[in-house]
Amino acid sequence: MKALILRKYGKPAEIAFAEIARPAIKPDEILVRVHAVGLNPIDTMIPKGEFKPILHFDLPTALGSDLAGVVAEVGSRVTRFKVGDAVFASIFDLGTGSLAEFAVVPESAAALKPSNLDFVQAASIPMVGLTAWQALKERARVQPGQKVFIPAGSGGIGTFAIQLAKHLGARVGTTTSTGNVGLVRNLGADEVIDYKKQEFEEVLRDYDVVLGTVKGDALKKSLRILKSNSRIVSLIGPPDAAFARSRGMNFLMKAVFGLLSRGLIRQAAKIGAAYSFLFVHPDGRQLAEIGALLEAGKIRPVIDRVFSFDQAKEALAYLEKGRAKGKVVVQLR
Structure with a gap:
């Protein structure tokens, strides 16, 4: 089968199409004929080796994390799916990739594709949907009125997270460029800061939750908009000791991550805020709940561009520019 393969980490990384063997599945896995793959920023970072201490791949390996497709084979212990089912899933952090004609997916990571979405739309959802769900619903426990x-409300995670936060009953603030103000308002944002004209920390006040999605000094600046008993959930770091413990890392890594996050944790504590780092994990049952929201029209996919499979490298390069409004998707079929 054809796959987009990472052969070697580096800048530039060695990425190329290759013919590889169709993968075999274990009893608790399904084999999916991939129709579409949603790309995420981490898919452009992994090839550079930025996550080598955390994510472990046996190179060469297929790239890609999200997918939507049709079940081609089921393992002997699989009970939730059958051959011919249309599914979507994230296989991030599972050691395999989705930018291939077939992908192995643990039964626990997959969900039935929402019936009102096509494969391209469904493939755009898994990682951003799970990230927003785990950050806002589980970690921050967002309540109505907060x-x-x-x-970065117009990006892949932002466009989904705004809609989920509104579904949870929150009032949402975001930043975006002038041309995307209408987009984020249509998604439900209540307070929109055009970052080309204003600094968000000079305008926003008394926030209960900050979702950290932008590198640089944005997290430190966000401390100025928080109230007491608030939460910062960061997707971009710094990783903390709790994250190291959750992955079973050794004492040295726990100490390193503890040092990396100590300053921000202390600054947050001074204003009564709690900081934590979130690394999304695949979860088919959560994805099924997200799928129900999509089917009910509570949340809608936002897609910037669709590339063909042959253009997958160009799609990754386009995503890396950081200008996409919503998601970038590769369509295989």
């Missing part, structure tokens, strides 16, 4: 700040 104020949630989601920077």
Whole structure:
């Protein structure tokens, strides 16, 4: 089968199409004929080796994390799916990739594709949907009436997280460029800061939750908009000791991550805020709940561009520019 393969980490990384063997499945896995793959920023970072201490791949390996497709084979212990089912899933952090004609998916990571979405739309959802769900619903426990700040509202995670926060009953603030103000308002954002004209920390006040999505000094600046008993959930770091413990890392890595996050944790504590780092994990049952929201029209996919499979490298390069409004998707079939 054809796959987009990472052969060697580096800048530039060695990425190329190759013919590889169709993968075999274990009893608790399904084999999916991939129709579409949603790309995420981490898919452009992994090839550079930025996550080598955390994510472990046996190179060469197929790239890609999200997918939508049709079940081609089921393992002997699989009970939730059958051959011919249309499914979507994230296989991030599972050691395999989705930018291939077939992909192995644990039964526990997959969900039935929402019936009102095509494969391209469904493939755009898994990682951003699970990330927003785990950050806002599980970690931050957002309640109706709370104020949630989601920077970079027009990006892949932002467009989904704004909609989920609104579904949870929150009031949402975000940042975006002038041309995307209408987009984020249509998604439900209540307070929109055009970052080309204003600094968000000079305008926003009394927020309960900050979702950290932008590198640089944005997290430190966000401390100025938080109230007491608030939460910062960061997707971009710094990783903390709790994250190291959750992955079973050794004492040295726990100490390193503890040092990396100590300053921000202390600054947050001074204003009564709690900081934590979130690394998304695949979860088919959560994805099924997200699928129900999509089927009910509570949340809608936002897609910037669709590339063919042959253009997958160009799609990754386009995503890396950081200008996409919503998601970038590769269509295989």
